[in-house]
Amino acid sequence: MVVDAEIALLRQFGHEVEVYAQHNDALKEMSRSAAAVSAIWSQRSAAEIDSLCDRFAPDVIHVHNTFPLISPSLYWAAAKRRVPVVQTLHNFRLLCPQAIFLRDGKICEDCIGKLPWRSVARKCYRDSAAQSAVITAMLATHRMIGTYRERVTRYIALNRFARDKYIEGGLPAERFRIKPNFVQAAVSPVWGGRSGGLYVGRLSPEKGIGVLTAAMPLTREAQIEVVGGGPMEAAVKDAFGERYLGVRPLTEIMERMGKARFMVLPSICYENSPRTIVEAFACGLPVIASRLGALADMVHDGVTGLLFNPADPADLAAKIDWANEHPEQMARMGHAARAEYDAQYTPDRNYEMLMDIYEDAISTGHRERRAA
Template sequence: MKILMVHNAYLHRGGEDSVVEAEIALLREHGHTVELYARSNDEVAGMAAPTLAIQTWWSQRTVRDIEQRVGHFRPNVIHVHNTFPLISPALYWAAARAGVPVVQTLHNFRLLCLNALFLRDGKVCEDCMGHLPWRGMARACYRESRPASTVLAGMLALHRGIGTYRHKVARYIALNEFCRRKFIEGGLPADRVVVKPNFVDFPAPEAAERSGLLFVGRLSAEKGVATLARAMALLPEAQLRVAGDGPEAGSIEGIPGVRRLGNLPGSAIHGEMSRAAALVLPSIWYENFPRTLVEAYACGLPVIASRIGALAEIVHEGETGLLFEPGNAEDLSAKLQWALAHPERLREMGRNARARYDAEFTPEVNYQQLMAIYREVVSS
């Protein structure tokens, strides 16, 4: 097949960017021809606000670019990861006019929530679910800016109104069943939303002595860093290594047993996961499908996660990890204490985690799932 990948890269590199690169590499390894149409949020700097607003709603540049790419490349399918803000939903209309089916991966909840997190004031908020997001606009939920929130809300209202999301996308890919249910509840057609998780390509870990806890990710409020800090303060005997950086870094400074590693490359993350006893994932929002979790499973590392959203679906209590109440530092502390007191049970959970990775999250399994989606939309 010929596949045209589409992605609007973020200002700060994140998991979505890694997923795009991994899927392109996977498809090319299997002999498919893949081109990437990309824009970057670096372009936003210096752009006039009215110009950015217009591009967010309907980018004529995207229409021209896609028409040219399709005419030259003639793809069988266009696979979209992110169109916000520069590519815009005009992409879907350009693809439809060219007769090329569109597959859209839903990495976050942007189509349903202005901040894409279903999170407000540190708590889950679904006030805009299934409605025009006027509440998010009034509350300045996107970047704490009412003008920016108004632009985003206008884009969603426009494209819901003209049927873009219901009629111009052949298949939506949700990353798990929890997210699929949320998107259907929010108004996407149920028969067009399928599930395909993220994947990673990590070799089986070598047998090694495991010790200590590990956190990997951005140190930001939605990741539950404050909860983690309070829990560790209750466990001065525990050892936690923290890989990552972000605005909440100060909340874990000076806590006994906590050692910051900073941002690490993938190979170093793999090494840390192969040595740790458990990964801690204390998010307070509906994580769609953190690659960190799949990486942990690949490394035979059990996960201690918040009982929220998809995490409660992906982490099997007592089998591949433990669950605690989101935002509850005392509950997290108790689970960490139990885990460190039962190293053999943790090792068993780690073996189960690797077995689940082999069954569900390898590149080959993911490739078969992706090709089934492509073949279905192309044939129909």
């Protein structure tokens, strides 16, 4: 969704955009060894990027995800053509094979700044030692040959927390810029008649849906609707009954955000920059979120929402009760949330930030070519 939104934004402002993508369904036709080699260095991707540079002659290549099929060979193909590369870091894969710093339901930073060999022994990626070994080999190879330090002109971190984690993990600080995700606000917020809460997201352990489920019996009066799908769907359906709505289209989700008093985001992992927060702010909806990682940067406690202790159902229940019992204060937070959206997360503001980053990357590329 982020990639599609950025492509549409660029084209809206008159830029030519060529899209290069590979679909993971191709893995079904590959042997395990071929898939492993491709994740580390894809000859196909390098050749196709080289050909695209011949035909399209890009001013900049903006990369969102190379794992597993495209591989970091893309960066070297760009360097061969002397095209600057901008890389958006949507997760923490370059530091943690699992990408979210979570192990056994708790934050784990054991691999920051180190070769993540522990992930193989612990089967961190998809509970597989073999697949974890492939990611570790990819990271080791490209750290050793300087791919991540030297072949990416500018990194885009989605917030300060993510930027600081990547710098702690060894990426060069001078190559980072911060640009959050954005959404198009469909309607102007309606401030009156709001009630109840809303959860929107994947129904999986790292998203903290289990924390929300455990908090429900501890609240005095909580009418919370749950939107989403995932492996914990059956448990959520049992806990929320008719208030479990399943997967719904974005238009309907935004409508529900415009009617709710608050949204709950109880993640127990390091979220990077959830679009749901930006969508909520666009609808004038304050957020009750875990005081964890980037969530504590995005949600200002008592201003645009409330923060609670991570993985603490009792504290979450207390914050939900407070929100239900203080509608005027929550309405003020909703106004502040919309003001935050207008200042930080609109398409126009995002376009300005993206152009600044592209121009910086292009001018840096020119200086490096002259120096060479």
